[in-house]
Amino acid sequence: LAVGVPRETFQSERRVALTPQNVQVLRKKGFGKVLVEKDAGASAQFSDEQYTSAGAIIVSRDEVYNSSDILLKVRPPLDGQEVQNVKAGSTLISFLYPVQNKPIVDALAQRKVNAFAMDWIPRISRAQTYDALSSMANIAGYKAVLEASNNFARYLTGQTTAAGKIPPAKVLVIGAGVAGLSAIVTARRMGAIVRGFDTRSAAREQVQSLGAEFLEVSIKEEGGGGGGYAKVMSKEFIAAEMALFMEQAKDVDIIITTALIPGQPAPKLITSEMVAAMKPGSVIVDLAAEAGGNCEATRPGELYIHNGVTVIGYTDLPSRLPTQSSTLYSNNVTKFLLSIGSDSKFSIDLEDEVVRGSIVVHEGNVLPRVVPPPPP
Numbered sequence: 001l002a003v004g005v006p007r008e009t010f011q012s013e014r015r016v017a018l019t020p021q022n023v024q025v026l027r028k029k030g031f032g033k034v035l036v037e038k039d040a041g042a043s044a045q046f047s048d049e050q051y052t053s054a055g056a057i058i059v060s061r062d063e064v065y066n067s068s069d070i071l072l073k074v075r076p077p078l079d080g081q082e083v084q085n086v087k088a089g090s091t092l093i094s095f096l097y098p099v100q101n102k103p104i105v106d107a108l109a110q111r112k113v114n115a116f117a118m119d120w121i122p123r124i125s126r127a128q129t130y131d132a133l134s135s136m137a138n139i140a141g142y143k144a145v146l147e148a149s150n151n152f153a154r155y156l157t158g159q160t161t162a163a164g165k166i167p168p169a170k171v172l173v174i175g176a177g178v179a180g181l182s183a184i185v186t187a188r189r190m191g192a193i194v195r196g197f198d199t200r201s202a203a204r205e206q207v208q209s210l211g212a213e214f215l216e217v218s219i220k221e222e223g224g225g226g227g228g229y230a231k232v233m234s235k236e237f238i239a240a241e242m243a244l245f246m247e248q249a250k251d252v253d254i255i256i257t258t259a260l261i262p263g264q265p266a267p268k269l270i271t272s273e274m275v276a277a278m279k280p281g282s283v284i285v286d287l288a289a290e291a292g293g294n295c296e297a298t299r300p301g302e303l304y305i306h307n308g309v310t311v312i313g314y315t316d317l318p319s320r321l322p323t324q325s326s327t328l329y330s331n332n333v334t335k336f337l338l339s340i341g342s343d344s345k346f347s348i349d350l351e352d353e354v355v356r357g358s359i360v361v362h363e364g365n366v367l368p369r370v371v372p373p374p375p376p
């Protein structure tokens with residue numbers, strides 16, 4: 001079977017779905033050919049020469065689409081020409097966001113493609129090695145702290161120098177899932193005082209174990225719904241947490257928000273009034289920007305200054321660390337592909353929980369999702 005890797009064409013996307021190292025792995029496992037589009041890895045610092053040495057064949061874009069039995073991508077194929085180019089009867093593995101991208105899913109079904117969504121891989125222990133959402137969230141949390149620091153005019157760490165004592169910066173992280181915990185650990189390593197907040201009580205111990213303070217409100221309400229995911233909180237709870245954030249806004253230098261509820265718009269937790277209450281020079285990084293943002297002032301995809309406060313709403317943080325994110329994504333996708341089968345043994349087994357959980361189109365049929373997000 002031929003595995004194909006096109007260059008990602010989504011605006012400013014720098015990742016690539018497969019690294020040279022994993023080309024070698026797939027070749028060793030018996031895949032007949034790995035076809036890589038010319039310059040597919042260039043933005044992630046993987047050269048065509050590295051791919052060739054690993055056993056890939058560098059080809060044109062047309063040839064990747066025409067000749068690949070299994071197509072590996074990061075972003076969903078773009079609606080229109082790109083999705084029409086996916087070879088009929090082939091298998092696609094990429095982030096797909098099937099609910100938001102229904103026309104793309106329908107086009108894949110028409111082409112009798114088998115399509116897997118990396119964003120639908122069930123979050124069970126066995127599937128952790130394929131969990132690309134967690135890999136990307138981990139990178140986004142790390143990069144969020146670096147972006148905040150780059151736009152903050154002071155140290156994050158405290159220092160005692162001959163020129164005077166410097167206090168550490170204070171960082172508030174709202175939402176302590178994968179991205180939030182990664183932001184907390186990064187800010188701690190840079191020496192900041194870090195506070196974390198989450199609606200799930202299980203997050204308390206995790207936040208504290210990273211050396212951060214866990215903030216709480218007086219209302220007792222459990223935020224953990226089914227499968228460790230968050231649920232929509234009561235109006236009273238949201239009001240109490242927002243009152244807490246208003247107080248925090250006056251005190252902290254950096255706020256990183258990551259609060260998300262699967263299948264729901266991001267809760268609006270930081271109002272323009274809170275932004276105005278922050279000290280000039282403060283920074284907000286809103287990791288929920290793509291889902292509408294946790295902060296009223298966020299402009300998705302942009303960095304701008306709102307009353308002296310820098311508000312960062314970048315939606316491509318993993319792509320801003322392209323070598324790292326490509327490496328982890330490629331590891332996730334390669335292990336997932338090999339779990340389905342290698343070359344002559346490649347067969348889609350719908351009895352396999354991970355396969356069934358992540359498959360969106362099977363032989364041209366759009367299958368219903370078996371692991372729906374927990375009800376709100």
Ligand code: NAD
Binds near residue numbers: 122223
């Ligand atoms: P996420 O990206 O969906 O959400 C981020 C965080 O926002 C969550 O921790 C959530 O509780 C929090 N949140 C929601 N509403 C909030 C509010 N109003 N105020 C403050 N915080 C709010 O979450 P995630 O990173 O996908 O992680 C969710 C859970 O899934 C975690 O418990 C994580 O450990 C677990 N998980 C398990 C696996 C696995 O078993 N393979 C893999 C990844 C994550």
